[in-house]
Amino acid sequence: MRLTSSEAQTIAGLARERFGSQTRVFLFGSRTDDAARGGDIDLYIETTLDTPAALRARMSFAAALFRALGDQKIDIVVKPADRPPTAFESLARAGGIAL
Amino acid sequence: MSLDPGRVAVLRAAYDEALRTARNLRSSVRRLSGTLLPVASGSLERLGEDDRDRLDAFRVRFIELQDLLGAKIFRALLIVEQEKPGSQLDVLNRMEKRGVITSVQAWSALRDLRNSLSHDYPASDAERGAALNEALVQTSALLGVLDTVRGYCAANLGLDLPEP
Numbered sequence: 637m638r639l640t641s642s643e644a645q646t647i648a649g650l651a652r653e654r655f656g657s658q659t660r661v662f663l664f665g666s667r668t669d670d671a672a673r674g675g676d677i678d679l680y681i682e683t684t685l686d687t688p689a690a691l692r693a694r695m696s697f698a699a700a701l702f703r704a705l706g707d708q709k710i711d712i713v714v715k716p717a718d719r720p721p722t723a724f725e726s727l728a729r730a731g732g733i734a735l
Numbered sequence: 736m737s738l739d740p741g742r743v744a745v746l747r748a749a750y751d752e753a754l755r756t757a758r759n760l761r762s763s764v765r766r767l768s769g770t771l772l773p774v775a776s777g778s779l780e781r782l783g784e785d786d787r788d789r790l791d792a793f794r795v796r797f798i799e800l801q802d803l804l805g806a807k808i809f810r811a812l813l814i815v816e817q818e819k820p821g822s823q824l825d826v827l828n829r830m831e832k833r834g835v836i837t838s839v840q841a842w843s844a845l846r847d848l849r850n851s852l853s854h855d856y857p858a859s860d861a862e863r864g865a866a867l868n869e870a871l872v873q874t875s876a877l878l879g880v881l882d883t884v885r886g887y888c889a890a891n892l893g894l895d896l897p898e899p
Contacts, residue, residue, distance in 0.1 A: 687861045688869075691848075691851060691862070691866060695844035695845075695847045695848050695851075697847075698844070698850075699840045699841070699843030700840070702824065702839075702846075703824075703840065706822065707823050707824055715858075719858065722858045
């Protein structure tokens, strides 16, 4: 995984703070590949919040991450509790690293 | 401070563009409030083409105004003040210090909402509806930032920008 342990802790901590303590956070995409270089930080988040609450939590999470990590390109995919995962989300989770 | 006319012209052009978008955004909200907005649960999939277009205009106008402020106006303002804009976080910190935005946190949340509105990603109509409804709630905050830019320019730079 190409995140520093302090970055990983910040991401996981802020995610549980904003989306709830039961939140599952996964890093997926190129940052899971130790041999790759650069690339966005792709995060997949499973929350127990419903759709409107998850949207507001996402706004506050993204803002807090921006403050904490600065101008890194971060892509956030959120699965709210009130629908099943999409095919893309299932792949992100299966290939992801839990934070 | 004597202002560089070329730099002022860039700021004015960006502001005028934002003002047009802001007027269109206001008109979307006026026409859609109480009918299409807020989006009722389960209603998006039943909408006809015209109503979809109307909602889409609102969505695009919100995105455009957020873009114009965040990507153009804040930077143009710093350049008029003979400051070098650095990273986006640095630009926003300086906007917060000037009182143009209430906080970096609040502005960044609007930027994330803008991303939610623009992505192909939202997996469901419920998510599209929630993003549109949040945009409706946040429209006055977004319009307020443009007005604060105008007030700041008048008070601190002696620059007269047209009112909304």
